[in-house]
Amino acid sequence: MTPHIRIFALAMLGALPASALAADPNLGRNLAATCANCHGTNGKSVGGMEALAGLPKDKIASAMKAFQRGEKPATIMHQLAKGYTDAQIDAIAGYLSAQK
Amino acid sequence: MTRFNRRDFLKASGAGLALAGAGGLAGCTKKGGHVVVIGGGFGGATAAKYIRMWSQGGVDVTLIERNPSFISCPISNLVIAGEKSLADITVSYEGLRRHGVRVMQGEVAGIDADKRQLRLASGDSVSYDRLLLSPGIDFLYxxxxxxxxxxxxxxxxxxxxxxxxxxxxxxxxxxxxxxxxxxxxxxxxxxxxxxxxxxxxxxxxxxxxxxxxxxxxxxxxxxxxxxxxxxxxxxxxxxxxxxxxxxxxxxxxxxxxxxxxxxxxxxxxxxxxxxxxxxxxxxSAAAIARPFINKNNRWVGIDWLSMESEVAPYIHVIGDATFAAPAMPKSGHLANQHAKVAAAAIVNLLAGEPVNAEPLLTNTCYSFVDDKNVVHIASVHAYDAKEKTFKIVAGSGGLSSAPNELEGKFAHAWARNIWADMLA
Incomplete structure (x- = not known):
């Protein structure tokens, strides 16, 4: 690693909250895999279901919370969304929004 | 008799070169190891793909399946009803090869858990670091x-x-x-x-x-x-x-x-x-899993965090063959979800890291009541550390209120997406 890259990497680490450093690095990945059956691997739907990859994090998280409250029309998501905590929704939304 | 080990695998798949190249890249940790998956259904195919994906190609995966291509049980009732053809529910294993999975068509004759080796009906033997069994069911005629x-x-x-x-x-x-x-x-x-x-x-x-x-x-x-x-x-x-x-x-x-x-x-x-x-x-659990059946003489009991058999170390069992957790149906959707818990655990264990302590599973199941209208049942299952099993998250899940055409469209989309999640 060149000194340039090392400095950049340290700066990136400094930008993360302390809690994120302690957390399981695969938490978001593992939780988002529970969505893949319908929404495609890493949120890349092959059709007929909404693709979630690369959507803004806030959009995914707020949609899940609206499903939980019954405020967003749904056939099944209002029932599935209730199985996830706020922290789990945050981790899923973060992971899926980072997918290209 | 031929013996396949990790070196043979690398030679056969040409992965040796790719791995040597990847090893030079910063940030890529080669975790290594060879996982053999028996059974290319909803569980096994998903596990094979996800182990390759989540190890960034660092873990070698061999999938042994007796059929030349995957044929889906979900949607097969529409073939019986004359609405779909067998070709509509058949998917090739080629997509898994693109993930670097070595797909072998064959029959496993026996497993030597002590030697971590299995014998094929052809006479060949294959050694493994960890074995993943997704054998499905056999009938008790x-x-x-x-x-x-x-x-x-x-x-x-x-x-x-x-x-x-x-x-x-x-x-x-x-x-x-x-x-x-x-x-x-x-x-x-x-x-x-x-x-x-x-x-x-x-x-x-x-x-x-x-x-x-x-x-x-x-x-x-x-x-x-x-x-x-x-x-x-x-x-x-x-x-x-x-x-x-x-x-x-x-x-x-x-x-x-x-x-x-x-x-x-x-x-x-x-x-x-x-x-x-x-x-x-x-x-019951299929015949190849018989040595590991320890529940009701029919099913395989597993540790739900790693999906490892209760009686055989280094052997993980998923899907319909398992002794189910409370209110957990034997479904293709859940086999796919088991596979991801197992894949994450196997990649971590091979790297000497602890397994995920809080896995989550979902189930979604659509049923057709005619050619267009569908009803669903859904649930979310979280690991309960105290009881060491999965339990339905209180308040989650439920049923359709009535058969409807919109969910008929979602049922077909579910099938296309889960087949791709397993095999593409």
């Missing part, structure tokens, strides 16, 4: 007096509970059945693969008969005390859409079978002579 493997596997009295030749055989019998004929579907005592599957089958067969042979009858002969899944939704459809066509009889465990006349008899209630007799026998 002797659960039906008079039934044999030969009769059940022949086109005469099919089960059609594994998609493929049997699915087509049952379709042909329904096409040949005269108007006014009787189609009898015999359901085994739970637990069995796909709890709502038989009731869906009765509906879509009735839909076909109503259109083409309206004087016919569908008889559901259920060994259980009542409808096992989606009861309110199915019984309503039977009493309205299929009134006079579908008849449901509970507590009808078969006690006698006359093969020649296709007649089944019971301790209580009338014997039934059918034109098309579809007996789904009781089931």
């Amino acid at each position: 002797d659960s039906v007096p008079g039934l044999t493997r030969e009769v059940s596997e022949s086109a005469n009295i099919p089960h059609a509970w594994k998609a493929g030749a049997q699915t087509v055989a049952l379709r042909r019998q329904l096409e040949a059945m005269p108007d006014g004929g009787v189609y009898a579907l015999c359901i085994p005592k739970a637990p069995y693969r796909c709890p709502p599957g038989p009731y869906e089958r009765a509906c879509v067969v009735a839909h076909y008969l109503k259109k083409n042979k309206p004087k016919s009858k569908v008889l559901i002969l259920d060994a259980n005390e009542d409808v096992v899944s989606k009861k309110g939704l199915f019984t309503k459809v039977w009493e309205t859409q299929y009134k006079g066509l579908i008849e449901y009889r509970k507590e009808h465990a078969i006690t006698g079978l006359d093969i020649a006349s296709k007649t089944v008899s019971f301790d209580f209630g009338d014997a039934v002579k059918a034109d098309v007799l579809n007996i789904v026998p009781a089931q």
